[in-house]
Every structure is written in structure tokens, then in C-alpha cells.
Amino acid sequence: MKLPIYQVDAFTGEVFKGNYAAVVPLEQWLPDELMQSIATENNVSETAFFVRNPEGVYDIRWFSPLTEIAFCGHATLAAAYVIFRQHSVESITFAAKSVGTLTIWRDSGDRIKMRFPLRRSEPVNAVPQALLLGLSIAPKEVLLNQQAYVAVYEREQDVRALVSDSGRLKALGPLDVVATAPGDRHDFVSRYFWPANGGDEDPVTGSIHAALAPLWAERLGKRELIALQASHRSGLLHCRVEADYVFVSGQAVQYLEGTIEVPSGG
Incomplete structure (x- = not known):
């Protein structure tokens, strides 16, 4: 069985920057084990699979090389980029079991805008020892949402200097x-560590900005923010915070278009 595949660098306008995602459009869902095997073989941060349903909505799922992921921003951006290149539409609706409906638009310039559910983080009373021992610099405070622990630091330099275990x-x-x-040149910066679900450090993580943007919007007193994910590849995210949603916009650029051949039926 032959399937189309695209590799897209998300949250950047330059190849070899941002976060890499593979995109595999499907006519119908493959067995879970086969989709996981494809994602493992691709060995990029995530592989997005989508199927267009009879209502015109794209059902979407995301797999890291290790496991299925509940919510992935950069691979959603990559999938939208592929669809926008192939179809003359101004908006796309994705549906995911874990986060519901995600609406995507062509934004100003060459950016793509995604509407995410706001996923606020709350203070942690008892910080896990594994977190404190796993970061080379102790955070000023620790928060938590359904996706990740949020380690807050006073300076961008601390985030850049971190070594994770x-x-x-x-x-x-x-x-x-x-x-x-807080960022030196941007409103805020971040780095994302996910050894349980994908790898040591994720280059750019769109989904976590559904938590980070509301946090810094409140602390900085502004609804529109520009965020830098300060990984070795780096990525830029434009965020706007509303009452129930976070709008995250970014660029994308295609690196690869091709065909993969996998066993029929898994």
C-alpha cells in the first residue's frame, strides 16, 4: 500500500528550523499499530494522520516515535499547511477526541492561525522530587496543567542554560x-522536555502555548504576545489570548514530499 507523505518544518519560515512534522493524509484510518510504526519509522517529533469525514471536517491524530499524543500544535500547523497548499479554502476544521474542534485559518502574511482551547495551569503544592532533580537550575515556581509541569524562571538566561536529566x-x-x-527580546521564552512521550527536548511545542500564553498574558498585562521556543532549532509563535481560547499563529515550510510503502492492513 502506497501513501503520500509530507515533511514540514513548523513555526518557522526556514527549512531546518522550527519543529519537523510528518503529515500522512488518509482515505480511511489505518490500524493503530501501523500508524505507530510509521511514526516510529519517520522519527520526527510527530506524525499527523488525518481523514476527511462526510461533513468536511478533518479527523486528526498525532503520533510521536513512542506513542500517540493527545494534543499536538506543530503537527496540526503542518497538516493545515499541506491542506491549504492543495485546496483553495480560507479555513479548516480539525476534530480530535482529546481536545475537540480546532479551527485553522490563513492568517496575515504567510502565517497560519490556530484556535486552541485555553488550558490554564495551577500552582503545585508539592513539587515532585523527580522534577527538581531533573532540572539543573531550580525554578522560581512550578505550575501544572493536564499536559505538563510548568517550571517558571526569572530570566531567559536560566531557561537557555538549563540541562535536563x-x-x-x-x-x-x-x-x-x-x-x-520572560524574554529578553520576546514576551516570553520556553523549552519543552518530554522523555516519557517523545524525546529529550521538543524543538517547538505549539500545544503548550495554550497554557503559557494565558500565564504570561496575565503577568505581563497584555493579550497579544510573541513567544520564542529557545531550542537548538528555535521557533516563533504569535499568540492572542481570549476568554476561552488561545490563538496561536506561525509559519511553515515544506521540506519533503513523497510516497511511503507499507503493508496493506498492517
């Missing part, structure tokens, strides 16, 4: 860890 942070699974601070 993946063995210790893996013990926090299924939760990940994001480190964040």
Missing part, C-alpha cells in the same frame, strides 16, 4: 515539563 524527568510521565521565563 531525561532519566529523572521520564518518571513524571505521562506529564512533560516546560521551562519558561
Whole structure:
């Protein structure tokens, strides 16, 4: 069985920057085991699979090389980029079991805008020892939402200087860890560690900005923010916070278009 595949760098306008995602459009769902095998073989942060249903909505699922992921922002951006290149539409609706409906638009310039559910984080009373031992610099405070522990630092320099211990942070699974601070040139910066679900450090993580943007919007007193994910590849995210939603916009660029051949029926 032959399937189309695209590899897209998300949250960047340059190839080899941002976060890489594979996109595999489907006519119908493959067995879960086969989709996981494809994602493992691709060995990029996530592979997005989607199927267009009779209502014109695209059902979407995301797999890291290790496991299925409940919510992935950069692979959603990559999937939207592929659809926009192939169809003359101004908006797309994705549906995912874990987060519901995600609406995507062509934004100003060459950006794509995604509407995410706001996923606020709350203070942690008892910080896990694995988190404190897994980060080389102690955070000023720790928050938590349904996706990750949020380690807050005073300075961008602290976030950039962090060294993570993946063995210790893996013990926090299924939760990940994001480190964040006010930015020197941007409103805020972050780095994302996810050894339990994908790898040591994710280059750019759109989904966690559904938590980070509301946090910094409140602390900085502004609804529109520009965020930098300060990984080795780096990525830029434009965020706007509303009452129940976070709008996250970014660029994308295609690196690869091709065909994969997999066993029929798994």
C-alpha cells in the first residue's frame, strides 16, 4: 500500500528550523499499530494522520516515535499547511477526541492561525522530587496543567542554560515539563522536555502555548504576545489570548514530499 507523505518544518519560515512534522493524509484510518510504526519509522517529533469525514471536517491524530499524543500544535500547523497548499479554502476544521474542534485559518502574511482551547495551569503544592532533580537550575515556581509541569524562571538566561536529566524527568510521565521565563527580546521564552512521550527536548511545542500564553498574558498585562521556543532549532509563535481560547499563529515550510510503502492492513 502506497501513501503520500509530507515533511514540514513548523513555526518557522526556514527549512531546518522550527519543529519537523510528518503529515500522512488518509482515505480511511489505518490500524493503530501501523500508524505507530510509521511514526516510529519517520522519527520526527510527530506524525499527523488525518481523514476527511462526510461533513468536511478533518479527523486528526498525532503520533510521536513512542506513542500517540493527545494534543499536538506543530503537527496540526503542518497538516493545515499541506491542506491549504492543495485546496483553495480560507479555513479548516480539525476534530480530535482529546481536545475537540480546532479551527485553522490563513492568517496575515504567510502565517497560519490556530484556535486552541485555553488550558490554564495551577500552582503545585508539592513539587515532585523527580522534577527538581531533573532540572539543573531550580525554578522560581512550578505550575501544572493536564499536559505538563510548568517550571517558571526569572530570566531567559536560566531557561537557555538549563540541562535536563531525561532519566529523572521520564518518571513524571505521562506529564512533560516546560521551562519558561520572560524574554529578553520576546514576551516570553520556553523549552519543552518530554522523555516519557517523545524525546529529550521538543524543538517547538505549539500545544503548550495554550497554557503559557494565558500565564504570561496575565503577568505581563497584555493579550497579544510573541513567544520564542529557545531550542537548538528555535521557533516563533504569535499568540492572542481570549476568554476561552488561545490563538496561536506561525509559519511553515515544506521540506519533503513523497510516497511511503507499507503493508496493506498492517
